[in-house]
Amino acid sequence: PVLILLGPPGAGKGTQARTLEAEFGLIQLSTGDMLRAAVKAGTEAGRAAKAKMEAGALVSDEIVTRILADRLAEPDTAKGVILDGFPRTTAQAEALDAILAERGQQIDAAISLEVDDAEMVTRVSGRFTCAGCGEGYHDQYKTPAKPDTCDKCGGTEMTRRADDNADTVKSRLEAYHAQTAPLLTYYDGKNALHRIPAMGAIDDIARELAGVVHSVR
Ligand code: AP5
Ligand code: ZN
Numbered sequence: 001p002v003l004i005l006l007g008p009p010g011a012g013k014g015t016q017a018r019t020l021e022a023e024f025g026l027i028q029l030s031t032g033d034m035l036r037a038a039v040k041a042g043t044e045a046g047r048a049a050k051a052k053m054e055a056g057a058l059v060s061d062e063i064v065t066r067i068l069a070d071r072l073a074e075p076d077t078a079k080g081v082i083l084d085g086f087p088r089t090t091a092q093a094e095a096l097d098a099i100l101a102e103r104g105q106q107i108d109a110a111i112s113l114e115v116d117d118a119e120m121v122t123r124v125s126g127r128f129t130c131a132g133c134g135e136g137y138h139d140q141y142k143t144p145a146k147p148d149t150c151d152k153c154g155g156t157e158m159t160r161r162a163d164d165n166a167d168t169v170k171s172r173l174e175a176y177h178a179q180t181a182p183l184l185t186y187y188d189g190k191n192a193l194h195r196i197p198a199m200g201a202i203d204d205i206a207r208e209l210a211g212v213v214h215s216v217r
Contacts, residue, residue, distance in 0.1 A: 001026070001216050002105055004083045006183060007113035008176040009169060010123035011198055012205060015136055016113070017084040019206045024213055027077055030084040033134075034067050035059060036161075053163055056171030058179060061091045069099055088180045093187075108216040110187035111209060113198035117173055124169045131157040142202065 005013040017028040038046030049059040068086050087093040100106055126139035132155030144151050148158055187193040194212045198205050
């Protein structure tokens with residue numbers, strides 16, 4: 001299946017996508033991760049994206065759509081994908097429909113993780129990630145069993161994102177409301193929208209999401 005996770009920064013898209021990947025053998029495709037990798041590698045796309053990301057603004061539709069289309073063209077995506085952070089604009093949603101149509105596919109579900117803006121700021125500013133395996137943690141909500149040691153891979157290098165500060169989070173939330181929230185109407189119009197309250201515990205949300213995935217598989 002082709003699943004989309006929608007939601008503001010910090011809604012838990014990455015956290016839940018990794019769970020679905022492990023549980024259902026789907027492939028997580030995070031445009032945020034792809035862009036951060038491009039910035040780190042210093043590619044042309046990465047150089048163009050860097051300032052936008054640091055300001056909490058969206059990167060151009062053209063760059064993001066090209067990166068996503070290239071990744072979707074790889075054979076492992078035949079197992080089914082969870083799009084995490086894409087599409088984020090109506091133009092991207094239309095481009096995605098066209099890419100899928102060429103493969104004889106369509107969106108199976110667009111799942112919106114619904115949370116309050118105030119909670120987002122807390123979640124994003126407390127977030128850190130294992131540099132070794134990408135497992136996500138939180139200062140209050142999800143701490144590793146042994147301080148600064150990854151539960152999954154035992155790695156001891158933890159990183160924090162440059163855009164996870166209070167100012168940038170505000171801009172990212174504004175971008176979500178202005179540019180991405182209209183996609184809820186877009187997918188509702190295709191009868192593909194599922195809204196999941198996402199203020200609760202990570203495991204409870206994962207169970208609800210698994211229910212949606214079962215229903216469309
Ligand atoms: P991106 O990387 O996609 O960031 P984002 O949308 O801001 O989302 P986040 O990764 O911040 O949050 P998340 O929902 O994945 O939450 P997480 O699971 O980590 O994009 C970054 C930038 O790249 C954008 O600003 C833009 O510039 C650019 N970009 C990317 N895609 C683009 C596109 N398509 N078009 C244009 N530009 C694009 O959870 C957050 C924290 O909360 C974690 O610490 C986690 O442990 C904790 N947590 C999660 N769930 C819960 C829970 N239920 N209870 C308590 N804590 C929880
Ligand atoms: Zn790790």
